[in-house]
Amino acid sequence: MAKTRVHDLAKEYGMSSKEMLGHLREMKIPAKSASSTLEDAYVSIVRKKLKPILEARAQEIEAQKRAEEEAKAKEEAEAKAKAEAERLEAEKRREAERAEEERKRAAAEAARKKAEEERAAEEKRAAEEAERNRVRDNAPKSVPSFTSLLEQIAQQDKIMKERAEEEKRAKERAKEEAREARSGDRRSRSQRGEGEGDDSRHGRRGGADRSGARGAAEAPSERDAAGRGHGHGHKGSRRSGEGEDRYSRMAREAEEYNRERVLADAREAVKEATEESAGRRRKRKERRKKQQAEAAQEARIEKAIANDQDLSQLDTIKVPQGSTVAELADLLKVPANDIIKRLFLLGTPLTMTQSMSDDLIELVADDLHRDVKIMTKEEENSFSFYDDPKDLKPRPPVVTVMGHVDHGKTSLLDAIRHTGVAEGEAGGITQAIGASQVKINGRVITFIDTPGHETFTAMRARGAKVTDIVILIVAADDGVMPQTIESINHAKAANVPIIVAVNKIDKPGADPTRVRQELTEYGIIPEEWGGENIFCDISAKKHLGIDNLLESVLLEADVLELKANPDTFASGFVLEAKLDRGRGSVATVLVNRGTLHVGDAVVAGTSYGHVRAMLNPKGQNVKEARPSDPVEILGLASVPMAGDEFRVFTDDRDARELAESRALKARIEEQNKVKHVTLENLFATMEDQEVKELNLIIKADVQGSIEALVDSLNKMDQSEVRINVIHSAVGAITETDVILADASNAIIIGFGVRPEAKARAAAERDGVEIRTYSVIYKAIEDIDAARIGMLKPTEQEVQTATIEVRNTFKVPKVGMAAGCMVQEGEVSRDDLCRLVRDGIVVYEGKIASLRRYKDDVKSVKAGFECGIGLENFQDIHIGDVIESYKIEQVARTE
């Protein structure tokens, strides 16, 4: 039976290992440390002795929990009340502010009206004043209003009338005088001489008089002219007076007209300013916003051009998969309520913090007329570049070999690596890095050396599109097998053309035509049969048809017109990465754009560094790598993951910032994941008590081992024990791993790696188990064993003794006791029992006391007499049979 460790027992009792060790010392049970194992017998002693402690602690915990709950409820109620009060207060404040604003607005309006009235009154007053002045001076420069004009005309009229009146009187006086003159001759002659002189004077005057008379006859028009002529008519001659009137009238009219127009314009402007100032402010704001957006867009375009990004995607908003309502609102720059409303209308009401499905994100964005692209985690970390078509140059094709197990993938890659290599050299060829290159007819082909659709699909799932052409290898003696079909599906899903290599044609049972026939069922039809797929018959073992296959690859590549821009900074994908004891982080990368140089600042996933050295597939040091070249790079500070995209940065700071922000994001996600798993566990445990969890942390030397292990784990039966890989990474086991394991009750599996000294100490301290392996199957075997060990044990009743009741007697303080004979087996004081009377069970429970004579004993064997008392049961009869038994837990083997 499995031994129990001190820390497990401590954990079971909710105490620290130290505390448990203290109890063990008290009980004189030998145990040195938290990881010491205890015999079952000791464990049962501990359980017995600690029972009251445990019960007390349980009560304590219960009480504490209750108190905490009460406190929490109280706190919540208080917080609620406080929030409500604050809300009311805020409401009140807002109300008061609104009222104050309203009051201010009304006051401002009143003030404005008053000012306007005052201004109007002032204007009126000023006009009247001006009019009065003009009338007083009788030489006004302008006539401000029609009323004053009428008044003026009336006044002029009056003046003219008075003047006409006076002239009339003067004429009559003159006539009188003439009459008087005609009456005396002498006086009349002498008076004529004077009269002539006078006449010459009067002649002018007479002229004036005549015109004055005519003026009187033409009074209305002259009056009019005089009136409008600002009363200048009385000065100088009548003609010049008339001229002055017309010009001044014209000037006045022009002045008046201009004044009116200026006033009207001003009034219009004031009106517009008061009525539409808000609108204009809005317009101005909008204009400013538009300008800002344009400037931002320009900056983005400039940055995109500097980084060779694809400009066509600039307007698309990138939304991480699983974004919450609040996050989406933030990205789309709309109020979250807008989204919540739309979701409600779509019949899927969500809260701010709930995450949205891809469909929902797209629906909502569409509704808001926004263009979004949902980014998977991998895509988020990827870059999109733009290349001018004129910069593109042909590049070698990148090929992956796929096929069913044992159909010859490895043999084919081997055969290909030996192509074009001189006989003597052949044996010396080693696979230096995770990819190889061959030259045929002066052209290069790149092969990815980790064959199989698993790698292909894993890379593709991470967004790494590295393969241009797939070679599907099918053994001619075996035909289409399950993994052949899987490979076809994966290649088709990735939209990569397939060339079929029919292998093992050297074998006697080989039937290449049958392979062609079978493949037609899956849409793979030979060119010679009118289809699109090239078929090549080969023997990987005998190196037959390999050149032809490679030439076909080049032919297919020509059709694909594979091109890339080599004259820019490099980017591509990580094919494989590992931690090398001597060289540190080593990553095999495939350049798919630009040229990678030694010394370049590179970011790959969350790793960052300068390329210290580069090795080509032959293991030679190189200074640069061009599109479709695979190289091993040294110099990254940490180990990236297979499938990570890498790129070179011209600015070192940019590179470091990106790597750091990605690492931070990854750490946050990791933490959330752990929390998530724990919550899920809790939920699952609550919902279904049958489910148990086995949490694992996997650390390995290469990513491939992690994937293989996880793959095998996924294939295990997890219906009763769920296996959670809560964290996996390439690298040594660190203290952080131990802390994580402790927090999540996990076991650490190291594959090809060892724990650091600090990690070992932490594991010892916290009782975390670290298991290290060098072969995968051993790790899988152990995990499987742990899984079975964790299965809920089956309970089994094991009968310990059959006892006959021969007598009954009363014992003080105990009650009714039975004088018995043990007939079979051995009864223990701890056993459970049932009392059987005439074949019927009348009692089932515990033994309360077991005695021989007057002594309490632990057990009594068959053939001996004993006294037995039953817990809470007195009705014992002579002839009853007591069956004692134990419940044993039996570990399942499956």
Ligand SMILES: Nc1nc2c(ncn2[C@@H]2O[C@H](COP(=O)(O)OP(=O)(O)OP(=O)(O)O)[C@@H](O)[C@H]2O)c(=O)[nH]1
């Ligand atoms: N006769 C003959 N045998 C071959 C040929 N190609 C491969 N084999 C043999 O087939 C077996 C499997 O070949 P591998 O190259 O290991 O096949 P694989 O597809 O890589 O196998 P896995 O890595 O297990 O998926 C080996 O024993 C090879 O020697 C061939 O052209 N002719």
